[in-house]
Amino acid sequence: MSSACWSNLGCLKAHFLGNRLEAFLSSTPAGEFLQCIGIVEVELTASKERISLKPGVESDVYAYIGRVPGPLLEASEGDSVIIHFKNDLPEKTTVHWHGLHLPFMMDGSPFHPVEPGETFTYTFRIHEGTAGTYWYHPHHRTACQVGMGLYGGIIIRDPDDPLPDTLTEHLLILSDNRFDENGEDRICGVRLPAETRGRYERT
Numbered sequence: 001m002s003s004a005c006w007s008n009l010g011c012l013k014a015h016f017l018g019n020r021l022e023a024f025l026s027s028t029p030a031g032e033f034l035q036c037i038g039i040v041e042v043e044l045t046a047s048k049e050r051i052s053l054k055p056g057v058e059s060d061v062y063a064y065i066g067r068v069p070g071p072l073l074e075a076s077e078g079d080s081v082i083i084h085f086k087n088d089l090p091e092k093t094t095v096h097w098h099g100l101h102l103p104f105m106m107d108g109s110p111f112h113p114v115e116p117g118e119t120f121t122y123t124f125r126i127h128e129g130t131a132g133t134y135w136y137h138p139h140h141r142t143a144c145q146v147g148m149g150l151y152g153g154i155i156i157r158d159p160d161d162p163l164p165d166t167l168t169e170h171l172l173i174l175s176d177n178r179f180d181e182n183g184e185d186r187i188c189g190v191r192l193p194a195e196t197r198g199r200y201e202r203t
Contacts, residue, residue, distance in 0.1 A: 081125070
């Protein structure tokens with residue numbers, strides 16, 4: 001990122017003051033410029049894939065951009081987030097941003113499913129005091145779709161984080177995915193006990 005981009009406003013201010021905004025825009029990659037002004041824009045696709053989760057065995061999974069878990073999403077307090085979501089699954093789904101306080105329409109609840117083949121753009125702002133570690137996942141047939149691989153991590157950073165940038169970070173995501181010896185799913189493919197069926201199948 002440009003050395004002048006020390007904050008969301010500092011970047012533009014520095015280039016406006018020097019009458020170098022046009023040169024800056026023409027020489028700065030779009031992604032870097034959006035990051036500089038506090039916009040995080042991401043394309044996210046959910047699709048059915050066949051990948052290896054353990055050596056020598058392939059499994060049919062649901063994945064975000066072909067990965068299980070999905071990509072790590074990072075933003076800072078004050079950022080505006082734009083996520084262009086596409087549902088390439090054979091069933092409807094949502095993306096719920098677990099733990100973030102968001103407008104009802106952007107929360108990825110079961111009330112706003114995205115149908116197969118359709119797209120939806122989630123837009124929201126990260127509020128002050130939100131810094132922390134979160135995760136995203138569906139809220140349609142939740143246990144089944146999460147069990148098939150639809151989940152990923154979110155890190156929200158404090159712009160004034162006292163920890164140095166040189167500090168090494170590792171995000172650990174633990175998942176209770178259940179597959180048999182042939183790599184086949186053991187959550188969606190098994191009829192749940194009656195006492196738990198309503199909890200999982202209707203979510």
